Amino acid sequence: MANQEAGENPIKSEGDIVTCRKLIRNAAVAAGFGMTDVTRIVTAVSELARNVYVHSGSDGVMRWEILHQPGQIGIHLEFEDYGKGIPDVDQAMEVGFTTAGTMGMGLSGVKRLMDDINIKSEVGVGTTITVEKWGRAK
Amino acid sequence: MNHSHSNSKYISNFNSWAEQKRFVNFTDEDAALLQKLHPFAVDYADVFVEKLYEHLQKFPDTKRFLGDEKMLMRLKLAQKAYFMDLTSGDYGEGYFKSRIKVGIAHQRIGLPPRIYMSTYCYYMQLMIPQIYSNPTFDVETANGIFSALHKIINLDQELAISAYIHATDEVISRQTEEILEMSTPVIQIWEGVVAAPIIGMLDSGRTQQFMERLLETIVQTNSPVALIDITGVPQIDTATAQHLIDTINAVKLLGSQVIITGVRPVIAQTLVHLGIDLSGIITRPTMALGLKVALDKLSIKVVDVSKE
């Protein structure tokens, strides 16, 4: 079977977070990412999927795609939910900011773990967070 | 928080059963046809039950479920009620619930689904002549009754099988929980030192259990040092880090100390990226090195007697 290069997974339960991590770990390894990058990517997935589950107050979905450039491989991830939204995105990105009494270091951490992060959010409508990571092709 | 449960999709609720009725095309007309059969079913009930149990007693596999004389009497009574309900004409929520109960009861005593299903087959074999040799039914009515009976029995079977699957599913999730518990063992590896190798992610469900067991073992063994080994943890996100820090603080409250071992370079790097500061925590790359620190703390010296 050919390696799957794109897909999606719902985020409705804590078990779905586990599935998201597993899916992306397998996809990133198959794409040829090194172990350091795989760990960073999977950690980011864990943060963002958990945020959907814990903060959005609704269901969500993770979409992913493996990208190719000459000499490079990339992964594009999108986390979309239909929940309460983030009123102040800059504030949410601050180290230590949390509305849940947890560490408040997820979003700022993801920004450092990945090459690119983009947050679109509307209060009462939902949040879409996309991240990308590139590595040297094997 | 809404934890979705995998079990719920198997056991039907009354709504999904209504859908199931539409699926097999069970209509009010079918209900009416079955009701036509009802007075004859009532007359035939005692003979039917006797014949059925006579058949079941022929096979050692089924006979052992029938029990002693008293038990058999009770089973026959229950069977008779079940049989007469089949043609009662009322297939509402009461009927639905009683069928689910019957399925669960049979699963509970360990009756294989094979026997359950085959008994329905024998049901039909006994009933078909009752329908077609009845002079009050013309062929068209008899065909209609036959079809309606077939449908209701199919619906009953579906409920029974759902109950079986549901029960099996519960066994699986219980076993999963047990495996989960086994996968975070806490063991005393030296007088005064307990060790807990964590395999897999430390998710919320598991942390609570793990923390409780670790604290209990520390108290029971009166251990000043606990080694938590994370060699088998694939990655640490902020939630896992929080769980670890909470655990470490709880251990501190007992007057003991945690050493985190098996911190791989990739994990250390990700923790730095996440901005998590573990500088106040003793960490070692391997469990062996962690044990060395622990023994030093306890002022224990291990000597290699061959070199003495």
Ligand SMILES: Nc1ncnc2c1ncn2[C@@H]1O[C@H](COP(=O)(O)OP(=O)(O)O)[C@@H](O)[C@H]1O
């Ligand atoms: N998908 C989301 N929907 C709504 N709010 C979110 C979402 N993701 C993050 N947030 C908000 O951003 C804050 C910071 O998130 P994060 O940095 O991951 O820290 P933490 O999860 O520990 O609170 C959260 O407390 C929450 O208020």
Ligand SMILES: [Mg+2]
């Ligand atoms: Mg978070």
